[in-house]
Amino acid sequence: MIEIKNLDFGYKNQPVFNNISLSFEKGNIYGLLGENGVGKTSVLKLISGLQKPTAGTCEVDGIAPFNRLPETLQKIYFISEDFAIPEGTPINNIRELGVFYSNYDESLFLELCKEMEVDPTRKYAEMSFGQQKKCLIVSALSLNTDYLLLDEPTNGLDIPSKTLFRQVIAKHATDNRTIIISTHQVKDVENLIDPIIILDHDEVLLKASFREIADKLYFDYGMEKDDTALYSEMIPGGYVNVIRNTEGLDSKVSIEVLFNTVMKNRETIKHLFS
Amino acid sequence: MNNTFSFNRFKNLLLNDGKMYLRKFGTSLIVCCCLNAIFWIINLLFGTETNSMSRFGFLCVWTALAMMMVPEKVYGKANLSREGVGFAMMPTSSLEKFISMFLYCAILTPLIVFFCGYLVDTLLSLFPFGGFEKPIHLYSLNELIKLMNDSEGVVQTGGEPGFPVEAVFPVGLIRTGIIFGIIQWAAIFMLGNMIFKKHKTGKTFACYLGIGYLISMIMGLVFLNRDIMENWINHFSDLSTEQQITVFHNGMVWSMIISIIITIVLLFFTYRKIKTQKY
Numbered sequence: 001m002i003e004i005k006n007l008d009f010g011y012k013n014q015p016v017f018n019n020i021s022l023s024f025e026k027g028n029i030y031g032l033l034g035e036n037g038v039g040k041t042s043v044l045k046l047i048s049g050l051q052k053p054t055a056g057t058c059e060v061d062g063i064a065p066f067n068r069l070p071e072t073l074q075k076i077y078f079i080s081e082d083f084a085i086p087e088g089t090p091i092n093n094i095r096e097l098g099v100f101y102s103n104y105d106e107s108l109f110l111e112l113c114k115e116m117e118v119d120p121t122r123k124y125a126e127m128s129f130g131q132q133k134k135c136l137i138v139s140a141l142s143l144n145t146d147y148l149l150l151d152e153p154t155n156g157l158d159i160p161s162k163t164l165f166r167q168v169i170a171k172h173a174t175d176n177r178t179i180i181i182s183t184h185q186v187k188d189v190e191n192l193i194d195p196i197i198i199l200d201h202d203e204v205l206l207k208a209s210f211r212e213i214a215d216k217l218y219f220d221y222g223m224e225k226d227d228t229a230l231y232s233e234m235i236p237g238g239y240v241n242v243i244r245n246t247e248g249l250d251s252k253v254s255i256e257v258l259f260n261t262v263m264k265n266r267e268t269i270k271h272l273f274s
Numbered sequence: 275m276n277n278t279f280s281f282n283r284f285k286n287l288l289l290n291d292g293k294m295y296l297r298k299f300g301t302s303l304i305v306c307c308c309l310n311a312i313f314w315i316i317n318l319l320f321g322t323e324t325n326s327m328s329r330f331g332f333l334c335v336w337t338a339l340a341m342m343m344v345p346e347k348v349y350g351k352a353n354l355s356r357e358g359v360g361f362a363m364m365p366t367s368s369l370e371k372f373i374s375m376f377l378y379c380a381i382l383t384p385l386i387v388f389f390c391g392y393l394v395d396t397l398l399s400l401f402p403f404g405g406f407e408k409p410i411h412l413y414s415l416n417e418l419i420k421l422m423n424d425s426e427g428v429v430q431t432g433g434e435p436g437f438p439v440e441a442v443f444p445v446g447l448i449r450t451g452i453i454f455g456i457i458q459w460a461a462i463f464m465l466g467n468m469i470f471k472k473h474k475t476g477k478t479f480a481c482y483l484g485i486g487y488l489i490s491m492i493m494g495l496v497f498l499n500r501d502i503m504e505n506w507i508n509h510f511s512d513l514s515t516e517q518q519i520t521v522f523h524n525g526m527v528w529s530m531i532i533s534i535i536i537t538i539v540l541l542f543f544t545y546r547k548i549k550t551q552k553y
Contacts, residue, residue, distance in 0.1 A: 073365035
């Protein structure tokens with residue numbers, strides 16, 4: 001379990017988080033959403049031990065990741081949005097890395113390479129950005145770490161690759177594994193992530209599962225705009241109105257509409273889900 | 275799981291770093307080992323001669339050059355925010371990463387360059403058509419001390435009766451000095467590699483020269499003060515030969531202790547940087 005408590009963090013004179021608390025339980029695929037610059041990548045870097053909190057704590061299974069103990073590092077794999085291109089071929093690269101991870105599975109790596117349609121014997125330098133990213137995702141999954149942190153994983157992937165990405169992640173999500181996907185391209189990870197965390201400058205605006213969201217908010221897809229709705233958005237053929245679900249109605253949650261609703265009603269949403 | 279040091283993990287790290295070492299520094303290593311061949315070719319072409327003492331000196335220079343380059347070549351990305359993530363997140367302890375880096379930069383590189391360079395030089399000196407007249411003779415410390423002493427076994431100091439070199443520089447002290455000198459040279463560039471983000475070797479060398487110059491200036495201001503110097507010379511000339519030896523010997527011991535402390539501090543800060551580097 002990842003537990004962030006009363007955490008302050010910033011870069012030099014620029015504060016990013018002020019007293020935020022968050023937790024990530026095992027067996028979930030978390031979607032970490034937020035506008036540009038709110039600190040999504042910083043959360044992932046703090047969990048990976050690449051950054052140190054200014055105050056408060058960030059713990060992975062009870063250990064501060066910034067201590068960079070082998071025990072903790074063996075449980076975490078982080079793919080940064082602006083990753084450095086590894087040298088050599090994916091197969092050689094993962095073989096060199098795999099010896100440090102007790103659960104590394106080479107047959108899974110080869111199987112995933114087939115699924116993601118990448119050649120593990122081709123040099124990284126000769127691949128397109130999308131192929132490099134797919135190889136890294138495959139490598140990360142084959143290491144079988146408990147925590148997999150993906151920063152904007154669908155950036156640079158073409159549409160079929162995005163579909164493959166969703167399939168592979170969904171297939172290899174297990175009860176022992178926590179996957180955190182930070183993205184602003186919410187449509188790419190719709191139907192994949194649950195729960196959702198929406199970050200704002202300095203605070204966590206929402207942390208809830210789809211069930212909890214659907215229990216509290218009703219997404220009304222209709223022809224008319226509802227002036228009493230928390231948020232309304234024009235969609236092809238009408239409007240989607242987000243209203244408080246006082247009658248216990250069931251509706252399909254649209255992440256993009258939810259995100260906009262949260263951004264327009266920060267205090268109301270925080271109060272509703274607190 | 276032992277989070278500080280595990281032999282199995284360290285073995286894997288050494289192998290991993292070894293592959294990286296050969297990939298990134300292999301060519302430079304071969305070039306450094308063969309640099310004395312330049313003199314051999316010049317001698318062959320122009321019929322000149324480079325004596326074995328000079329070649330020995332150059333071999334030491336190539337070793338020092340290789341030691342300057344190796345941290346940036348092999349571990350240059352370790353502190354970079356994008357490229358260094360792999361180094362930081364590799365599931366080994368900071369101590370293991372530091373020891374592996376130390377072994378490759380401070381132990382293996384000087385050993386390989388010096389002894390392979392020596393081997394290349396020796397092979398070339400065996401070439402029947404000239405180039406090098408004779409192989410480099412590697413003096414033992416005792417032989418060097420004998421060479422430094424004159425025929426009476428003493429060092430002449432400005433026409434005054436001198437004293438045996440080994441009285442001031444015991445073999446053990448010289449050996450420690452050489453070992454720590456080599457380690458200190460490596461430690462300077464290992465730390466520089468972890469501090470600077472770009473042009474690491476150049477910036478470290480510039481800092482080394484700058485700090486050296488600053489220290490010399492301060493020392494010069496203090497010790498070249500006429501009153502202090504006159505007092506010191508008067509006091510020293512009043513001492514017996516044994517007391518003079520003791521003064522020199524103590525000076526050597528203290529400079530050695532300071533050098534060892536500096537080396538340890540440099541290595542400690544390199545370890546701290548590995549452990550606490552933010553990305």
